[in-house]
Amino acid sequence: MISQEFDFHAPTTLSEALELLAANAEDGKALAGGMSLVPAMNLGIARPTAVISLNRLAELDYVREDGDVVRIGAMTRHARIVSDEVVAGTFPLLAQAAAVIGDVQVRNRGTIGGSIAHADPAADYLPVVLALGAGFVAASTAGERTIPARDFFRGVMATALAPGELLVEIQLPRPPAGAGTAYLRLARLEGSFPLANAAAVVDGGPGTVAVGGTTGAPFVLEIEDPEALDEVERSAHDAAADAFPDLAATAEYRRSMAGVFARRAVEAALEQRNGG
Numbered sequence: 001m002i003s004q005e006f007d008f009h010a011p012t013t014l015s016e017a018l019e020l021l022a023a024n025a026e027d028g029k030a031l032a033g034g035m036s037l038v039p040a041m042n043l044g045i046a047r048p049t050a051v052i053s054l055n056r057l058a059e060l061d062y063v064r065e066d067g068d069v070v071r072i073g074a075m076t077r078h079a080r081i082v083s084d085e086v087v088a089g090t091f092p093l094l095a096q097a098a099a100v101i102g103d104v105q106v107r108n109r110g111t112i113g114g115s116i117a118h119a120d121p122a123a124d125y126l127p128v129v130l131a132l133g134a135g136f137v138a139a140s141t142a143g144e145r146t147i148p149a150r151d152f153f154r155g156v157m158a159t160a161l162a163p164g165e166l167l168v169e170i171q172l173p174r175p176p177a178g179a180g181t182a183y184l185r186l187a188r189l190e191g192s193f194p195l196a197n198a199a200a201v202v203d204g205g206p207g208t209v210a211v212g213g214t215t216g217a218p219f220v221l222e223i224e225d226p227e228a229l230d231e232v233e234r235s236a237h238d239a240a241a242d243a244f245p246d247l248a249a250t251a252e253y254r255r256s257m258a259g260v261f262a263r264r265a266v267e268a269a270l271e272q273r274n275g276g
């Protein structure tokens with residue numbers, strides 16, 4: 001039950017939403033799908049004095065091809081990412097990540113922008129957008145700026161967004177023609193957050209692997225030789241030195257899984273590149 005009173009706003013334009021956020025920059029919260037914010041408010045973890053719903057902003061719900069980039073509006077629901085033809089044809093790993101988020105209700109309500117802005121360390125999208133080299137467009141009443149995914153995630157539920165800023169668009173560059181990509185996750189139960197997850201992109205030369213679920217913020221590694229799988233595993237294991245423990249897994253186990261899932265994701269991407 002939400003015990004705290006708050007003002008509820010349902011703007012119909014982005015500029016109106018940004019004005020409301022600016023006016024409530026310290027204690028206001030944007031509401032997207034509500035799949036993380038509402039439980040947090042129920043538990044009293046989040047206590048906003050103003051809730052600004054983005055659900056009437058149809059202008060933030062889109063998947064658009066634009067030359068070498070695909071633009072995805074922040075209010076695009078997970079279910080649309082699962083079924084969108086452009087996403088399936090260009091970034092199958094993004095569709096795969098969306099397809100395993102929670103359950104059908106969560107996918108019908110939850111949004112890609114909400115998931116990225118919330119920055120749960122184990123969120124399915126995070127390694128995918130990191131490995132793909134995404135850029136995030138943040139908007140406020142002061143204007144817009146684009147933040148590379150690599151500079152965005154700062155820790156557990158901490159991002160580069162400033163108070164009053166809204167994530168409005170995810171920009172994904174097309175992977176090189178013939179590249180192999182993969183997304184893998186380790187979860188104890190279907191529909192639950194992963195304990196570790198990894199996404200990889202490889203073409204002819206060096207590759208990229210990103211790992212989530214093990215450290216406060218997901219991390220990304222450039223890999224000189226993707227075929228050197230022992231080295232990939234070692235590098236990811238090293239990078240997960242500050243893996244966190246919780247009731248589901250020890251820090252050592254998570255660190256070990258960072259290496260194992262980085263390796264498996266690169267292996268799967270190599271297989272896909274080679275037509276497997």
Ligand SMILES: Cc1cc2nc3c(=O)[nH]c(=O)nc-3n(C[C@H](O)[C@H](O)[C@H](O)COP(=O)(O)OP(=O)(O)OC[C@H]3O[C@@H](n4cnc5c(N)ncnc54)[C@H](O)[C@@H]3O)c2cc1C
Nearest residue numbers: 030032033034035036037102110111114115117123124167
């Ligand atoms: C039962 C259950 C199971 C789940 N399982 C998984 C899972 O397996 N994998 C997974 O990745 N996720 C999982 N989730 C989380 C789900 O993906 C949520 O959709 C996501 O975390 C938040 O998206 P949302 O649109 O609901 O955002 P909300 O809950 O509305 O918002 C979350 C936070 O982000 C902020 N915010 C929202 N949109 C923006 C924006 N555009 N700009 C700036 N800030 C914004 C809000 O103010 C709030 O602080 C699960 C959730 C539930 C309830």
